[in-house]
Every structure is written in C-alpha cells, then in structure tokens.
Amino acid sequence: MPYLSGExxxxxxxxxxxxxxxxxxxxxxxxxxxxVIEGVSFALADGIDVLHQTGVLADSIALIGGGEKSGYWRxxxxxxxxxxxxxxxxxxxxxxxxAAKLAQIAxxxxxxxAQFCQPLPLEAIxxxxxxxxxxxxxxxxxxxxxYHQLRQFW
Numbered sequence: 001m002p003y004l005s006g007e008x009x010x011x012x013x014x015x016x017x018x019x020x021x022x023x024x025x026x027x028x029x030x031x032x033x034x035x036v037i038e039g040v041s042f043a044l045a046d047g048i049d050v051l052h053q054t055g056v057l058a059d060s061i062a063l064i065g066g067g068e069k070s071g072y073w074r075x076x077x078x079x080x081x082x083x084x085x086x087x088x089x090x091x092x093x094x095x096x097x098x099a100a101k102l103a104q105i106a107x108x109x110x111x112x113x114a115q116f117c118q119p120l121p122l123e124a125i126x127x128x129x130x131x132x133x134x135x136x137x138x139x140x141x142x143x144x145x146x147y148h149q150l151r152q153f154w
Contacts, residue, residue: 001147002039009043010050011147015154021146037073038080038136042143045081062086062120065095078126080136088120 003016020035048061063085067073078085104116 001143001150002036002043007043009047013151016147016151017154019146019150037076038139039143040067041073041077041080042140044077045140046144048081048083060084060086062088064088064097064120074124074126075129078128079132080140082128082133082137084128085126086122087124087126089123090120 001017001019001021003013004018006014007016020032023032051058061081061083063074063077068087074085074087101116105111105113108116
C-alpha cells in the first residue's frame with residue numbers, strides 16, 4: 001500500500017497507511033522499490049477508472065511530473081491501466097502549470113479555453129501490453145482486496 005499520507009481517490013481515506021505485505025528473506029531493495037512503484041500505479045489506475053465511471057472519457061491521457069521521467073514507469077502505467085498513454089515534454093512543472101492555467105481561465109472567462117491549454121510536444125506513445133495487463137489485473141485485484149481488509153487497522 002503506497003499511502004504514506006492517506007489516500008484520496010477513489011476511497012477518500014486520509015487515514016490509509018503504507019504497507020508492505022508478504023515480504024520474505026528473498027526480498028531486497030529492488031523488489032521493495034518495484035512494489036512501491038506498482039502500488040502507486042495501481043492507485044493511479046483506480047483514479048483513471050473512477051473518472052471513466054463518471055462518464056468522463058478523455059481523448060488522451062498525458063503523463064507529466066516526476067514519475068514521467070522513467071520510461072519503465074510510463075510503460076508500467078500503460079500496462080496496469082490498460083490505457084494508451086502519451087508522454088509529453090515540457091511538463092516539468094507538472095501540477096503547478098495546471099494550476100496557473102486554471103487561474104488564467106478564471107481571470108479571463110470570455111477567452112477561448114484552447115488559448116490557455118496548448119498541448120505540450122508529444123515525445124512518445126505507450127500502448128498497453130495485453131499479456132502484462134492481464135497479469136497486473138490479477139495483482140491489482142489482490143491489491144484492492146488487501147486495501148479493504150487492512151482498512152480496519154488504520
């Protein structure tokens with residue numbers, strides 16, 4: 001469970017905790033790091049699924065921020081989510097840029113939103129690998145079940 005400061009989407013649980021489950025003497029730093037990356041990826045996929053369940057269907061999903069710098073993680077996110085993902089350059093400021101654009105839109109309500117939301121340059125497209133998606137769907141189901149079982153302890 002990657003929740004060091006609670007969980008926001010989809011469970012809105014500020015008390016959720018971080019947990020490593022099933023460790024053995026065979027685990028090392030690499031396997032624990034992979035578990036963290038997978039857990040964060042499962043949580044991100046949960047957020048994407050919640051948006052889609054509300055009827056919000058994005059034409060594309062772009063990756064920005066710190067994690068997007070890892071090609072391994074970009075492909076893992078595509079495999080786990082089962083969605084095609086775009087990697088765009090120029091999004092180093094991530095959420096701060098989005099917040100600034102929202103402020104511009106709020107301050108200029110009569111201007112065309114497209115003026116403030118120009119797409120960043122497309123660097124690569126990541127397609128999900130269907131075999132890995134199936135594998136990760138099984139792991140994600142166990143992750144979700146474990147989350148619900150552990151809720152009573154935080």
